[in-house]
Amino acid sequence: MDIEMRIRGLMMDPNTNMPIIVLKDVGSDMVLPIWVGIYEANAIALEIEKQSASRPMTHDLTKNLIDYMNGRLDRIVITELKDDTFYAVLWLTHQGEAMTVDARPSDAIALALRADCPIYVAEPVLALAKLNTSGPSDGPSAEQLKKWLEGLNDDDLGRYKM
Template identity: 50%
Template structure:
C-alpha cells in the first residue's frame, strides 16, 4: 500500500549535521526522514522556497526536457529500503505509456516538487525506517530519536545555502 506524503521541510541531523528531508502524511501521523547530500538538499530547498536561479539548475533542466518532449511526471514513489539506503522511482507518462525510472529519493523529490507530482511512500518502507539504528551508541540514538519526535514546524525555518 502507498501512503501519500508531502515535503514538510529540511532539517539538519543534530549528530552528523547532514541534511534530512522530512516527508509527512497529510494527517501528520507518519513521518519519514530521508538523509540527503548537501547539493540535493539545496536543489529541494530552492524549489521549496521558490528561489529562481539565473540559469536552470540540473533538476530544472530535466523538467524543461520533460516538458519539451511532452512527458509528464505521474508520481514519484519511495519504494524500498535496503541496508539503510532508500530507493525511489519516477513514473513518467509518455504518450499514454507509463515508464518507471529508478532514482535516488532526493532527485525524485526535487523533480516531484518542480512538476507538482504527488509523492508516495510504500507503507513497508515507513515501517522499516522506524527500525533503522541511527548510531551504534545508545546515547546518540536516544538523542536523535528525541529530537525527531519533538520536531515542530518552526524548527525547519528557511534552509540557507
Template identity: 60%
Template sequence: MQIRGLMMDPVTNMPIVVLKDVDSDVVLPIWVGIFEANAIALELEKTATPRPMTHDLLQNLARGLNAQVQKVVVSELRDETFFAVIWMDHAGETVAIDARPSDAIALALRWDCPIYVNRTVLEQSKQPSTGAQTVNADEMRRWLENLNDDEMGRYKM
C-alpha cells in the first residue's frame, strides 16, 4: 500500500489516512487522531522539528538498540477498530510489535519501509458497519476512489 493522501473527514472533522493498493484502485480509509495525523504530515512534508517528536524518538531508540523496522502491517479489523503490527529486525531476530495503524504508518514513513494491509482487513472494511454513525461504506469507498488530487487535500502523494 501507499499513502494516497491525508485529509479531513467532512462529517466528523477527524483526519483520515487514505491508503491505496499499488496494484489496484482499492483504497482503505483509516481515521486517526490529530497528533498522529500531524506526525504523518510532518514526515510526508519532510519538515524538520527543533527537537525529536515521539515517532522520531521511537526511530532513534530503535536505531540506538541496533534494531530496524522492516515493514508494518494493518493486520486486523475488529469491532470497527484497526490493528497493526510493526515488524522489526534486532540482531537477526524478527520482533513483532502491536501498534495502532497511525503509529505504525508514522514509523514506516520514517524508516521508508513498506506498508501492507492483510487481505482479510480489506475485505472486512468493504462490509457495511453496524455502527449508528457509519455512512454507507460502499458510498464512502467510491467517493475516496474517485477523488482527484485537488480534493485529496494538502498531503496528497
C-alpha cells in the first residue's frame, strides 16, 4: 500500500550540511527525511517558493514535454530503499495508457510539485526508513533524529536558503 505524503519542509542537515526533503504522512505525524544534493534541493526550493529560473530547468522541460505530448503525471511513488538510496517511479498517462518511468526521488518530487500531483511512499519503504534514519553519515542515533524531525516547527522549516 502507498501512503500519501506532502512536503513538510526543506532544510539543511545540521550535522552534514546536506539538504533534506522532509515528507510528512497526510494521515499521521510520521515524517520521512530524504537527503538530496544541492542542485536537486534548489530545484525543489524554487518551486516551493513559486520562483522561476530565467530559463527552464530540467524539471520544467520534462513537465513541458509531458504536457506537449498530451500526457499527464498522475502521481509519483517512492518505491524502494536499498543501501541508503531511495528509488522512485513516475506514474504517467499518455493516450489513455498508464506507464511508469524510473526516477530519482528528488527529480520525481520536483516534477510532482510542478505538475501538482500527489506524492506517495510505499509502506515497506516507510518501515525500512524507520530502522535507518541516521542519514548518510555517522551522526545522531536513529531515535535522536526521529525525535528531532518530529519536533520541528514552522520556524525550523522556514524559508530554504542556499
